[in-house]
Amino acid sequence: MPADRAPREPRARFAHAHGVRLPLLGYGTSRRRGDACRLLVEEALRIGYRLIDTAEVYDNEAAVGRAIAASRVPRGEIVLCTKAHPQRLLAGAPTEALERSLERLRAPFVDLFLMHWPCALADLPRAMERLAAARESGLARAVGLANAPASFLSAARSRLPEIAVDQVERHLLLQQPRLVATLRRSGVILMAYRPTARGAAAAPEPVRTLARTLGQSAHQIALRWHLEQRGVVAIAGASSVEQLRENLASLDFALGAAAMASLATLDEGRRTLSRDYAPDWPEDRVPPQARGVRGRHEPSASPKE
Numbered sequence: 001m002p003a004d005r006a007p008r009e010p011r012a013r014f015a016h017a018h019g020v021r022l023p024l025l026g027y028g029t030s031r032r033r034g035d036a037c038r039l040l041v042e043e044a045l046r047i048g049y050r051l052i053d054t055a056e057v058y059d060n061e062a063a064v065g066r067a068i069a070a071s072r073v074p075r076g077e078i079v080l081c082t083k084a085h086p087q088r089l090l091a092g093a094p095t096e097a098l099e100r101s102l103e104r105l106r107a108p109f110v111d112l113f114l115m116h117w118p119c120a121l122a123d124l125p126r127a128m129e130r131l132a133a134a135r136e137s138g139l140a141r142a143v144g145l146a147n148a149p150a151s152f153l154s155a156a157r158s159r160l161p162e163i164a165v166d167q168v169e170r171h172l173l174l175q176q177p178r179l180v181a182t183l184r185r186s187g188v189i190l191m192a193y194r195p196t197a198r199g200a201a202a203a204p205e206p207v208r209t210l211a212r213t214l215g216q217s218a219h220q221i222a223l224r225w226h227l228e229q230r231g232v233v234a235i236a237g238a239s240s241v242e243q244l245r246e247n248l249a250s251l252d253f254a255l256g257a258a259a260m261a262s263l264a265t266l267d268e269g270r271r272t273l274s275r276d277y278a279p280d281w282p283e284d285r286v287p288p289q290a291r292g293v294r295g296r297h298e299p300s301a302s303p304k305e
């Protein structure tokens with residue numbers, strides 16, 4: 001890599017849980033594979049992303065690993081997250097699923113290891129034992145869940161209090177105020193996936209109006225909304241270098257309380273990702289009278305926490 005292609009300093013904005021420091025904005029790699037994935041992750045690291053999200057089922061861990069190895073970013077600066085479905089997590093020896101991921105990633109450890117979906121297969125006690133083993137072995141610095149409703153999270157935490165993260169679908173059209181409040185009380189970070197609902201959250205007129213007023217893109221407004229909330233980080237997908245850059249720049253402006261309050265009115269409880277094994281989401285059923293209540297999403301006192 002030529003000198004002018006050296007990685008940029010990371011943006012120093014983080015959330016904390018159980019010893020892990022999570023950048024507020026990460027790059028989500030689902031649907032990126034092979035060399036296209038490798039090049040995008042390498043570029044993401046070069047321009048300043050320090051949180052990379054992958055999963056065994058994305059079929060791109062090897063490409064992510066190659067990108068990390070090729071980047072000149074010290075491994076200690078990168079927060080690497082991967083996930084295993086319950087059937088993988090529970091198969092074989094206690095840390096086998098994670099060890100297979102580490103081989104593909106060519107990494108000695110990951111920073112976050114998540115159980116991808118709670119479902120009928122997810123024998124909760126055994127699954128939590130496996131996450132605990134991943135952590136105790138040092139192969140994962142921290143562990144967590146993805147797609148866990150509050151009830152599952154609470155049962156999981158009673159067995160494994162060290163759960164650091166719940167990675168769930170969340171965006172302006174699916175704001176999940178009750179889940180956000182529960183996670184905050186529990187000290188668990190909400191890692192928002194599909195943070196723009198693949199662009200649908202950038203479409204409403206109030207988002208476009210704010211974009212015009214602030215001189216940002218509507219996509220940046222939809223992403224920025226996450227970044228001003230305590231205990232929330234977002235992993236944004238991008239299919240091009242331009243999108244990577246544009247999304248990263250959502251760290252560089254502020255919305256403020258009035259804009260955050262107006263964006264709170266856009267909640268429709270609209271979930272865009274479903275699986276036949278997905279859990280029931282009681283938190284989706286937001287009482288109509290609670291919608292659009294100003295200040296429900298209290299902006300963080302300090303976006304650095």
Ligand SMILES: NC(=O)c1ccc[n+]([C@@H]2O[C@H](COP(=O)([O-])OP(=O)(O)OC[C@H]3O[C@@H](n4cnc5c(N)ncnc54)[C@H](OP(=O)(O)O)[C@@H]3O)[C@@H](O)[C@H]2O)c1
Pocket residue numbers: 027028029030031053054116146147167168192193194195196197198199219220235236237238239242243244246247273
């Ligand atoms: N744990 C889970 O079960 C789970 C489930 C889903 C996702 N995830 C994670 O969350 C990450 C993000 O989710 P996602 O990629 O589905 O959704 P997203 O981040 O809401 O949307 C990404 C898509 O939005 C478009 N986009 C990105 N930046 C843009 C910009 N600046 N301007 C205009 N359009 C832009 C691109 O669409 P085009 O491709 O059309 O250009 C991109 O593919 C995934 O990569 C994955 O890591 C986790």
